[in-house]
Amino acid sequence: MLQDRYGNPVSTRSQGAIDKYNAALELIRLYRGDPIAALDAALEEDPNFTMAWAARAGVLVQQTDKAYLGEIDRSLKAGQALPGNERERAHLAAAQAWARGHMDDSVSKYARIAQNNPTDLFAVQTAHVGCFFTGRQQELRDGPLQALRAFKRDDDGYHALLGMAAFGLEECGDYARAEALGTEAVSLDPRDAWAIHAVAHVHEMRGDVERGVPWLRDSAQDWSPENGFAFHNWWHLALLHLDRGDAKSAITMYDTKVRPNADATAILECIDASALLWRLHLEGVGTGNRFAKLAACWESRIEDGHYAFNDLHAIMAFLGAGRRKDAERVLTAMRCAAMKTDDNAYMSRAVGIPLCEAFLAFDMGRFAETVEKIAAVRGIAQRFGGSHAQRDILSLTVLHAALRAGLKPTAEAFASERVAHKPESPWARNLAERARKLVAA
Ligand SMILES: [Fe+2]
Structure with missing residues (x-):
């Protein structure tokens, strides 16, 4: 029986198919190139290659985009x-659970595959990404740490495990170990965009712009070319510019790196674009017609109600573009989605809907209501996925709402928390100063 590049037995008997599948596996762990095209090439060699179909479905479910459901279904069938x-059959079942909206069950299934087959790096990675989308922070860290037992430093893919462990450690607040493992991963393969990203998160959480900016900027030639994840690392660099109080560089980064194609509809890119423009919007920085262009890219998703985290970012774009009615349509779709029985229904009920209502209230100038609604769910917001850095949009919005509502003690409290986390961030210190000078309403 043939094996994949990590030593896992696969059902194909075609060496040509396994060669192409192995090439896909490397692209997947590096977020490079087009892994679906690479898997299609393997399936062209052998259309009966079960694991290639399973991997195809597994890669597509991670996009959290309803538009891929047809292709996922075709791969599963x-x-x-x-x-x-x-x-292989366990992989198919795990991908199917995700496609049916049972993300938590899917993550558990992928994690079990990885525990039983610790060299199955694709299972480890898909479970890891699933933990990210479902807010399972400890397992985000522990899955890769479990799999490390099957790898030695020189083994193929070891760097990717270190990078995943680094990100999980960061999300659990263990910044020192996160930085050490992430840096080691990058030294083993400088193309590892996820490991670069893990260390970027450490700098972001500490507000360490002096180390964070050069970390991303000076390594970009390694992780950026032909990388489907590069836009997100550029987004992190833009956030560090904002922390430095440099909105102009953040906008340049938006135009040239985060959103080089203003018409692109890839959902993960639209999320970062919304989140960056909303930060600028909070600060009153003019963003020209960027919100309008971005809102046009969200338009086809208004009725989706597919994943609450995405819906909140769609709402930011519509509000920023002055399209409140479309933001309300997203909220209506979420309320319908909340009545279902899948995981997104729970996420929408527990976190997504209150937050979207809060952002709409902000747009209507009802700032005290925004404060109440965000403060009520901010502490459990990991349940609708994303990273601490992404969910920081909630902390920023609640602080800005408190400032605008004239809620002095509330604003001072949120601002103090921010400075405690990011003592070196000029933006955090500036916000604290504004809270201190605030005249209570
Ligand atoms: Fe990130």
């Missing part, structure tokens, strides 16, 4: 019609 070994 093709794979399920074939014989396959136990691991």
